[in-house]
Amino acid sequence: MKQFLIFIKKEFAHVLRDRKTLLILFGMPVVQILIFGFALTNEVKNARIAILDQANDPASHQLITQIEASKYFETEIAVMNPKQMEEAFKQGSIRLAVIFPANFNNELLHQNGVKIQVIADASDPNNATTLTSYVTSIIQDYLAAVNKTTSAPYRIVPEIRMLYNPQLKGAPSFVPGVMALVLMLVCVMMTAVSIVKEKETGTMEILLVSPFKPLLVITSKAVPYLILSLVNVASILLLSVFVLDVPVNGNVFLLFAESTLFIITCLTLGIFISVKTSSQQVAMLISLMGMLLPTILFSGFMFPIENMPVALQVFSNIIPAKWYYIIVKAIMIKGLGFSAIWKETLILSGITVFLLIISLKSFKIRLS
Template identity: 80%
Template sequence: MKQLLVFIKKEFAHVLRDRKTLLILFGMPVVQILIFGFALTNEVKNSKILIVDNAKDIVSQRLITQLEASRYFEIEKAARNHDQIEEGFKAGKIKLAIVFPANFQNELLHQNSVQVQILADASDPNNATTLINYASSVIQDYQSQLNQTATVPYRIIPEMRMLYNPQLKGAHNFVPGVMALVLMLVCVMMTAVSIVKEKETGTMEVLLVSPFKPILVILAKAVPYLLLSLINVVSILLLSVFLLDLPIHGSILLLFAESTLFIITCLTLGIFISVKTDSQQTAMLISLMGMLLPTILFSGFMFPIENMPLPLQIISNIVPSKWFYIIVKSIMIKGLGIAAIWKETLILVGITSFLLVISLKSFKIRLS
């Protein structure tokens, strides 16, 4: 019994001396609780919408005011035609558009019934359904207010239309998110662990004293995972097309080029983790927990980023999977080209360059 207590005491001493272990034990739960508390919500709010008011009468203006007063919507601007709506959806600047007919007030007062067109970006079907329900609820509330003083009931009928995904299939949102998640975890974890393993076994020094330059050692480790990840991309796309009936509307070559860029970004992130860690266990833990949670929370495929507090929205901008998720949806679902995703592409290039420079610099200093 005495030996057991001594051994337990020794293990406590090891744990308490290891600051990294203490940070994981006590810091990570706190961070997860805070992030999940703010990010995990099915409620959609502050979504940007466009308004096309062809009537410009008192009734339409009052309804627009009620939509703007709702915490669910943030009116981006008043569009003049349907072309501006389409541009807003393709650019990802809006989630919903509402079109008022030219004779909105006259039809409502004289015919007691009028239609309002509601257009939603259904590439994210859950978000689109929620926003349409919110808009319909605001319209019904306004309709109830009108009927309180009317002798004949007025009817404002929402005419709903789902763009890019009329059948509201979940695969349109699921497949791009899974691509980002799988590539992020596989590339980062496998690259980080493979390099750290060489350091743990002592073979990294042998490689460095060989004629190989340090950058060639890193490339030799990363290239196999690049090829394997491209095979993962092919398998995911084949399954999505032939099993999930999800067509690829855009350029396949562009999709592969962007996927290759994202894979390289993930590989450089794995190299960065391997440079900063000394054990496979630590590298694997950071790769799994450090990449899994940000990809799920901040990429936008599970939880709307606009729902989160401003600090978390800013943090989401440094998560590479967020930008890749936007790129894949734009190419696969909306059929857009490089002109629509050049900004996201440049951000991934910038993240990759930054991580690669820092990793190479730290690698030389660490193993010189």
């Protein structure tokens, strides 16, 4: 029994001396519970919407005031024309638009009924359904207050139109998210582990003393995963088109070009992890836990980013998967061209260059 207690004491000493282990044991649960507490919610808040008030009468002003007072909406543009509204949907700057007809107040008073057009971006069907239900509830509350003072009940009928995904299928939102998640995990983890494996087995030193430059050695490790990842992209797109019935509405070559850029970003991130770690276990743990959770939480794939606190919204900007998810939705679902995604492309390119420079500066020619 005494020997058993000695071994337990030794293991405790080993664990307490290892800062990385302590960080995993105590730091990760705290971080996860804080992040999940803020990010995991089915409620959609602060959604950017636009209002086109063609009536500009007292009734429309009252209803607009109630919509703007709601915590669920953030009115970006109160007055805009249809062309501006279409561009705003394409750019992703608004999630929903409410259009009041020209004779809103007159039709409501004299015909006891009027129609309001509600247009939602259904490339994310869950958010679109939630937002339209919020608007409908606000309209019903407004009618309930108005009908208290009238003998004949008034009616406002929302005409709901879903853009890009009128049938509200889940696959158009699911496929881009899966592409970002799969490429991020496979590229980062496989690259990091394969390079660290060379360190552990001692073959990296042999490669470094060879006539090849270190940059070529590292690049040669990443090229196979670039090719295999492109095969993954092709297989996912084929399955989405022929099995899930999700067509590629935009340019396929542009989609592959953007996917190649994202893969290179992920490979560069894997190289950075391999430079900073010395064991396969640590590299795999960082690749899995460090990439899986941020990709799921902060890419906009599962949880709306605008629901999160400002600090987490700012943090999401450094997650490459967020920008790739936006790019794939724009090309594949909305059918847009490069003019709509050049900012996201520029950000991904900047992240890639930054990681590559840091990795090269941190790379040690001699391992010992």
